[in-house]
Amino acid sequence: MSKKFSLSKSYEPTESEAPIYRMWLDSGVFHATPDERPPERRYVIMMPLPNVTGALHMGHAMDNSMQDVLIRWHRMLGDNTLWMPGTDHAGIATQAVVEKRLKELEGITRHDVGREGLVERIWAWKDQYQARIISQLQRVGCSCDWERQRFTMDRVCSRAVRHTFFRMFEDGLIFRGQRLVNWDPYLRTSISDDEVYHETVQGFFWTLRYPVMDPLPGEPEYVEVATTRPETMLGDTAVAVHPDPAKALREEMAALDEEIKQCSGREKAELAAEHERLAARERDMLPRLIQLRDMARAGRQVCLPLLDRPMPLICDDWAKPALGTGCVKITPAHDYNDYDVWTRHCEEIDIINILNEDGTLNENAGPYAGLDRYVARDKVVDDLKAQGLLTAVEDRQIEIGHSDRSKTPIEPYLSDQWFIRMGDSPAGVRMGEGTAQAFTAPGLVQAAMDAVNEGRVTFHPERFVKTYLDWLSEKRDWPISRQLWWGHRIPIWSRTVTRAELPSLLADGRLAFVYAQPTEARLRLAIPDAEYSRLVTSPIVPVDLPNSPVDAVLLDVCLIDDDEQYARPLEDAGFCRDEDVLDTWFSSSIWPFSTLGWPDAATAEVEGGAPLAGRDGYPDCLSYYYPGSCLVTARDIITLWVARMVIMGLYNLGDIPFSDVFIHANILDGKGERMSKSKGNGIDPVDIIEVYGADAMRYVLCDMQTGNQDIRLPVTAVCPQCSHHNELAETNHGRSIFTYMCAACNREFDVLGTMPDVPTAKLLSERFLEGRKFCNKLWNTARFALANLEDVPHERVMREDLALEDRWILAALNQAIRQVTAGLADYNPSAAIGAARDFMWNSLCDWYLELIKPRLREPRSPSAGLARQVLAYCLDVVLRLLQPFIPFITEHLYQQLSRQVERRGLPGLTDGAGAELLINSPWPAAVAELDDEALLATFSLLQEITTAIRDVRNSQNIPSTQGLTVTLKPPQQRMLEFSSRGHVIEHLAGVETLAVDPNAPRPRGAASVVVEDIQILVHNVIDDEAERARLLKERQRVQKEIDMFRRKLANENFVARAPAEVVEENRQRLAKYEYQMASIQTDLARLES
RNA sequence: AGGUGCGUAGCUCAGGGGGAGAGCACUUCCUUGACGCGGAAGGGGUCAGCGGUUCAAUUCCGCUCGCACCUACCA
Missing domain, CATH: 3.90.740.10 (Valyl/Leucyl/Isoleucyl-tRNA synthetase, editing domain)
Structure with a gap:
């Protein structure tokens, strides 16, 4: 059976993405388990949990693509890499959506279905959208550890919520207050x-x-x-x-x-x-x-x-x-x-x-x-x-x-309302109680500010530190009650009593039984209006209660779980459970460790999926993977979530939840508004993937992620009824914010598939063409390579054996490896992918492949063997460099490459380390021995000369099939630079006869152009009159430059004060232009004689 | 009102004290064996405006205008 695999002429993403994703899943590469790798070789990202309100849009695709890039990169770096996925119950948002649907579709309200009925319906909604969200993430290519995925209301997360609440209640950080709140009279x-x-x-x-x-x-x-x-x-x-x-x-x-x-x-x-x-x-x-x-x-x-x-x-x-x-x-x-x-x-x-x-x-x-x-x-x-x-x-x-x-x-x-006290307390707040990192902070917020001020948490870009600190410095208490039915119900049972009744109630056996279990229940006694409460630990009534005009006191009991053993006696004693639920951000703020089984990973029940307890003698997940590495999100979440996660991490574990915060751009719609689930202006990444491919989408998202600008993404919807292309930003809405009216046929269509009876439109966006073109180019690069990569040698290579272009492309590859790595390290995916792209397209394809084609035509020659060896190595490294960004196509091509060329690399110069799957391969490293600054400079001169000759060809309309005769006239001292390098020019500029002669005369009919101080004569291509006109125009241009530099150098201040190397550089430029002028003048004189 | 960011080619955006860049779009040429989702070449910008610092400003600093977001508030 032939080892040669054929690739179709152009890249068809839809055929290969699903099987590749399946292959990754089956290999278990996404799954992380604690092992012997030390803390500095661990990399953990907690996914900013998408909420189950609705399907994901392009903003989420951006967020998750960024995370996947980092995760895939670190996996290749050899880190023990965990990307924890999950979803958020999003209390108010989800309840609002379900309630709205109840009204729209059934004409009823939540009060018609009751608390249990509503919650049941919301669970059904959650199941539906959670499944859809996961499938969307998988289509994007996200390499999350699916076996560990969590939901904020699952058993593991709920347990952490209750423990956190319990601790805070016990510490007096959670208190009840009559406060003004923002009241939504519609949602009540x-x-x-x-x-x-x-x-x-x-x-x-x-x-x-x-x-x-x-x-x-x-x-x-x-x-x-x-x-x-x-x-x-x-x-x-x-x-x-x-x-x-x-x-x-x-x-x-x-x-x-x-x-x-x-x-x-x-x-x-x-x-x-x-x-x-x-x-x-x-x-x-x-x-x-x-x-x-x-x-x-x-x-x-x-x-x-x-x-x-x-x-x-x-x-x-x-x-x-x-x-x-x-x-x-x-x-x-x-x-x-x-x-x-x-x-x-x-x-x-x-x-x-x-x-x-x-x-x-x-x-x-x-x-x-x-x-x-x-x-x-x-x-x-x-x-x-x-x-x-x-x-x-x-x-x-x-x-x-x-x-x-x-x-x-x-x-x-x-x-x-219930509040969390965020400001400072006189006695301070114990942070990380019970851990090795325990410390006392002035208050919750202060601890979180210190973490950033001391550089333990860093923001990228750095300026977002200000957003974080400004917000926190107000130290406002956090209202955590929500008058909703969907969420974590507040675990407080309360009863009001008069001071006179208090002693007998506290002595009541049922109550005493409960609060005698301090690890299960905590009782606080509150004086209304006094903002004062104290922990009750014995049946003796405190006599030193502060004076208050109010005779009533309030007894609040917090239970750590819903154990009937404790709840029943409380209710029997007249205590009622709070009706409210917790703010959604409460459960999200503990996400970085609730997902890992805090407070006790060893005993956390996981309801299927991977266990959190330690195995094979390795630590449990919590102690191994906390603290995490990087949080990736958009800037509007800094205050809502980032700050609160830092607070909760410090409070519960005494340590920050992540060391880096990567703030990426927002995706805006065609009108410049941020895409959002509740606005209905979001578009489904799967729509884009189906048209352009996941890699194309990811390529463009990465390319647009430059660290500054938000990204405007105009979208066209193809009407499912009449195929008219509607610019979404200019199209009127239909019955809901998710539907639009076609401008051509005036019929309604949906963009997110939310309305059962309205057909869904296909979405297009021109921005993604660029990504598809890039993938196609990569595809064809590999296609060319594979067509030529039979019997690739794997022999020791001496640098001296390599051809000029071999050494050049390897030096350029070194540069690319460094640039891509630096771009990733700087949280600049655009710079990273740009460097990979420039290498692949502008260097490898446009120059190197063209240069080795003649060599490959003699397949048995040693030169062809070397070219194949270098080419295979370059392709291998390019695929590895691009894997984090465009994982599907690179993995596909890598599999083909591996089957055809089992061993790659240049023994003696580079290693040939590989893995069965690209996703698992080592990240490329630059090889210092292959650096060659001088060669890069020389080659770029050859490129310039080549371009100059091509320009003459193009401007004189000379067919590409016609070979040219060219004479280079470098100064005598530069002659050496052209020895054994002429083939670059010959081959790539279509030169049949190339001479290098400092003293060559300029024959009639020759066009003359100058690069640096090298005159290039292209023979027999131009008549005197045309050449004269061209030279006159050129003289004008060069004269302008000369004037500019002469003026500059005549300025005494410039010569005296500017750095010497700048002055020298300007002198050289002037000299270059003066040389060109001389050459032009000579040519003109000759033409006129 | 305050804060942050942004105004650079027709569009989307990089860059950054010393000769203005990329992709797309545009023009001309090329259906040669990896790729027309391609190749070669080209045109196109007073770097929002006004001042200042500097030998030198598109870049640094002020101010003005415009846009976006965040925070607060006008009883």
């Missing part, structure tokens, strides 16, 4: 700041009057306040004025003066105008503000209109004399700033919540109870107007926070 849940987006809308700015109660003579009858949300006045509990309005105004004007000094022009005028405005306020309003301030100090009250509620005037800095009326209404339960005011005045003023969960007003709104907030707004305005209490209305642009999930405006809403 709080959402985090990160889930809020701001939108500018046209609104109004109303000025309201509140009557002063029993005004004394000389006192105003009203105070005026302004608002963009008039209905919130129903929740007002005070009106604030500044405690020292005169000083506040003065300070502000002084600040303006400073600024005015420092700037100029138009801005100055604006600042001056602002200054004038403040001065006017000082004249006109200050006395009144001072009077109000005094009234506030005297404890005077105003009356809240419509509800006739008396409320105090108070003094607080928040009221800015420079703004509005100078007075501000205080609505603590519905405004963040007012809430802060309340915390400073909670002894004097009330906090009144006027909203229901669904955005309607509650009983505190009196006659407005039951109305939707916007209906109430209109009615409040009308009623105030009727009473003459509305003094002004102006148009105003307002920024309104919207829920990213439901797209409805959010409301600040007062509710009971």
